[in-house]
Amino acid sequence: MGKKIGDAVNRIGIPTVAVGALLLVLLIAAAALGQSIPTLLTDMLKRVGMNGILVLAMVPAIKSGTGPNFALPVGIEGGLMAMIICMQFNFEGWGLMAASALLCIVLCTAIGYLYGQLMNAVKGAEMTIATYSGFAIVAFFNILWLAIPFSNRKMGWMLGTGLRETIQLKNFNASRIISDLLAVKIAGVTIPIGLMLTLALFCLAVWLFFKTKTGMAIYAGGQNPRFAEASGLNIDRNRIVANILSTILAGLGIILYAQGYGFVQLYNGPLNMAFPAVAAVLVGGATASKASIPNVLIGVCLFQGLMTTAMPVMNQIFTGTDLSDIMRIIIQNGVILYALTKVKSGGDR
Numbered sequence: 001m002g003k004k005i006g007d008a009v010n011r012i013g014i015p016t017v018a019v020g021a022l023l024l025v026l027l028i029a030a031a032a033l034g035q036s037i038p039t040l041l042t043d044m045l046k047r048v049g050m051n052g053i054l055v056l057a058m059v060p061a062i063k064s065g066t067g068p069n070f071a072l073p074v075g076i077e078g079g080l081m082a083m084i085i086c087m088q089f090n091f092e093g094w095g096l097m098a099a100s101a102l103l104c105i106v107l108c109t110a111i112g113y114l115y116g117q118l119m120n121a122v123k124g125a126e127m128t129i130a131t132y133s134g135f136a137i138v139a140f141f142n143i144l145w146l147a148i149p150f151s152n153r154k155m156g157w158m159l160g161t162g163l164r165e166t167i168q169l170k171n172f173n174a175s176r177i178i179s180d181l182l183a184v185k186i187a188g189v190t191i192p193i194g195l196m197l198t199l200a201l202f203c204l205a206v207w208l209f210f211k212t213k214t215g216m217a218i219y220a221g222g223q224n225p226r227f228a229e230a231s232g233l234n235i236d237r238n239r240i241v242a243n244i245l246s247t248i249l250a251g252l253g254i255i256l257y258a259q260g261y262g263f264v265q266l267y268n269g270p271l272n273m274a275f276p277a278v279a280a281v282l283v284g285g286a287t288a289s290k291a292s293i294p295n296v297l298i299g300v301c302l303f304q305g306l307m308t309t310a311m312p313v314m315n316q317i318f319t320g321t322d323l324s325d326i327m328r329i330i331i332q333n334g335v336i337l338y339a340l341t342k343v344k345s346g347g348d349r
Contacts, residue, residue, distance in 0.1 A: 013285040015335045019302045022331075026309040033316050038188030040309055046179060047304040049195030050260035051280070053202050053253030054273065055300045057246045058281040062291035063210065064242030065222030066119050068281065068336075071130035072274035074115050075250025077141045078108040083255060083264055084163065088152050093173040097255065104251040112247030116240030127288070131274075138271045145266050167264040175262035198256065202249070203293050209245070218242045222289065279303060279332040306331065 031037055054072065061069035082104035083096070091099045115133065122129045146162035154171045155163050169175040181194025209215045221228040221235040222242075229235050254273075258264045281291055284299020310327050 015283050015338055016285050016298065016302065019283050019306055019331070019335070023302055023306045023309060026306065026313050029317075030309055030313050033313065035312055035316070036188075040312070042188075042190045044301075044305045044308045045189070046192055046195070046260060047308055048300050049179065049192050049199050050257045051253075051277070051304055052199040052296070052300050053249055053256055054277045055280045055284075055296050056199075056202055056206060056293075057249035057253055058277060058286070059206055059210075059291045059293070059296060060218070060242040060245040060249070062281075062286060062289065063219045063222050064239045065225060065289070066126040066130070066239060066243065067288045068127065068278040069130060069243075069246050069250070070127055070274045070278060071115060071134040071137070072250045072277055073134040073270040074111055074137045075108050075247035076254045076270040076273055077137050078111045078247065079104045079251030079254040080258075080264060080266060080270070081141070081144075082107055082251065083258065084150065084155065084167075084266075087155060087167070087172055087264075088150050090152065091172070093177060096172050096174045097177060097259065100255050101252060104255060105248055108248040108251040109244055112244035113240060115247060116243035119243055120236045120239055134274055135271065138268060142267050163266055165265065165267050165269075167266070169259060169262050169264065174259055177259055178256060179260045195256075195260070202252075203296065206245075206249075207293050214238070214241060275332055275336065276303065276307075279335045282335050282338075303331075 027037070027040070030040060054076075057072060057075065058068050061067065079100070083100045085103060086096055086099045118129065118133065119126050149161070150156060150163055155167050157164055178198060179192050179195050181192075182197075183190055183192045183194065185191070210219060217228070217233050218238045218241060220231075221233055221238050225235055254270070280299040280303035281295055282299065283303045284295035284297070286292070286295035286299065314327060
């Protein structure tokens with residue numbers, strides 16, 4: 001019996017089982033402490049929908065063999081720039097969302113191509129270089145937010161030049177425009193159907209892409225580069241395509257994320273956004289060389305559920321002390337460390 005349980009845990013993955021068990025314990029504790037479970041579930045569903053595409057951006061990068069995309073801010077900054085440009089020209093509501101998405105695809109395709117070229121130049125050290133690339137692009141865009149002469153006063157400081165750190169989307173009639181679409185309330189739990197449908201459509205699109213000839217070539221090159229190259233596949237080109245797709249998903253993901261919170265956060269806001277996304281996909285059972293859509297959905301549900309539940313529970317248990325952020329950092333970085341240690345030891349090769 002013990003052997004069967006051990007085999008099941010190994011098959012599912014230790015991080016997935018551990019985080020799932022911790023989430024269950026926290027939900028029970030929340031109920032015992034008098035927390036509103038419907039409110040927690042509502043917040044959890046909202047966070048899952050908002051963060052889902054950012055986690056989904058990990059799949060193309062992992063399948064191509066470049067590992068988890070720690071350079072997620074590269075795509076995020078492209079998405080933010082697309083939104084800022086559209087807001088500069090006073091796009092509002094659904095027009096702002098559509099125009100931002102289209103411009104994001106254009107910008108992130110160019111940025112993703114350059115990033116893909118960089119990944120081909122540093123084979124063997126992709127995750128390290130990706131992390132520094134993400135930090136560097138944030139610093140570069142910090143300069144742009146101050147230097148580019150945007151003139152829309154809804155985005156700029158009251159005095160001086162440059163963009164505000166936080167730009168409210170309610171001024172552009174786009175706050176929660178997708179999150180509130182078709183939302184229904186069942187047993188006290190608000191289900192953001194529009195948000196969930198958007199995530200489902202993106203997951204379907206990525207799944208279908210990897211059923212195409214190009215998608216299967218990317219996966220083959222990521223799993224066994226030497227065999228794929230011997231079969232006549234262009235590994236470098238496929239890696240660039242995968243990184244372009246990952247960058248585009250990151251850009252579109254931040255647009256969905258921003259409308260959910262109701263504001264666009266610039267400057268150092270995107271600096272550490274890659275780490276929760278990487279942790280989520282690893283919690284879902286992915287490794288640094290294998291990832292799937294179920295890994296994304298399971299991971300984002302468990303990770304965001306844990307983050308949502310831990311805050312009120314820990315704050316109530318330890319009155320006067322906010323341990324939620326400490327717990328988030330421990331879980332987030334602990335999962336990443338565990339997964340990467342398994343890879344280095346050959347656990348998933």
